[in-house]
Amino acid sequence: MSSNKIICIQSREDKFIIMRIKNSCFKLLICSLISVVVVNYANAQERSVKPNIIYIMADDLGYGDLGTYGQEKIKTPNIDQLAKEGMKFLQHYAGSTVCAPSRVSLLTGKHMGHATVRGNPRWTSIGKPVDISSEEITVAEELKRAGYTNAIIGKWGLAEAGLESMPLNQGFDYFYGYRKHLTAHHYYPDILWENNDPFHPEGNNWENKEGQYAHDSLTSKALNFIEQNTEKPFFLYLAFTTPHFELTVPEDSKEQYKDLGWEKRIMKPAHYRHDEEGNVTYAAMVSRMDRDIGRIMELLDEKGLAENTLIIFTSDNGHEYDRNFFDSNGKLKGMKRDLYEGGIRIPFIARWKGTIEAGKVNDHISAFWDFLPTACEIAGVKPTTNTDGISYLPTLLGNEQEQHEYLYWEFNEGQGPIQAIRKGDWKAVKFYQKPVEIYNLQNDLSENNDLAETEPEKAEDFEQLFKQARVENEFFPLEPHDRIKHKFK
């Protein structure tokens, strides 16, 4: 039956009603079209003013582990490409020299003198983990106010004691990955989490290294998240666990290294399930991560998002693995758990096609706690938290940059309490009950020449700064820890 026939047999009243209906339908159609146009325009506007932010963080990757930072053995072509297309920071610092406090600093915009988590779970005064509390304001919560959809994929490590501190209570809309540090020491874990639900990845057995290599699942989930959020601004915090111990990787990633005649490095197993090759495995893990960052770059190109996405690559602290084979820290002194440069100075690359000038390198002295104000400035909101950070957006845009008066760290594990300050060209390191050491990094990057005796006034200034820079934290006092007190008697 055609609609013409129906109209032919209508009374005038019916015709009027049908006209009204047709008019309404027409109006509805116009309204719908307008709404579609308006919504698309609004999305386009939101996109144009609020770029996506992808913050990729490696775990225990050293300052010298990337080709673009001088690495000669490990191949990282995609991350090197990011640096070519974007900006490389030479003086960027992690929040801490180990995982948990570094991540808290990144998320809350605070340095170790003000942070609520200042050590890994085992190293608290109460002998139990202290997590990020629900009262803390994170960068994800700040970005939420600006209309962002937020995901953390990878290692959270800040909800050891209970579920209150899980990502979905901290401004994230989606979580996939490791809840706890210890689980994140395994690449075929028995437990991963999706949002607030734990699950056993199919076929996984951490002891026999069977099942799904978790790094690959993290990559898949990151690609999915990007694909599902192409229309509105998003923040993706991609916290890979590579190349943190244990050293293990699928064989295909070892191909390019295994016939180079590299020496093996035998590792103490502890609870780790290391592969046998050592050096080959370490390089292969870094290269696998690099390969997957290449896939993310490709997807951004394919979706037309590369120009509207700031992509950052960095590491959460210095390396732990190398014994001079790779030169993982270049010329820097120390490694993970040190407050010398090797423990805290990390690679940092930012690419934002069309906005950051390609191939730039800068010396801006910046740190993890600057990310929160930077992200807020990019998103067009003011931080509501009392941050120690200074936005590095001006540096990214090639504009004049406000400088820090100083950067501050404290750390208290097996070496006992250590503090450090970076102020201009100068660096101060203070071990418990020892005189302060001071170095001029401008001409002594490797911190070999302690100038405390020849610069007594400067040394005294630093002693004062060490007191001013911090507030007490009952869970992380700067006293020798119970487990190591005997060293200080």
Ligand SMILES: [Ca+2]
């Ligand atoms: Ca780490």
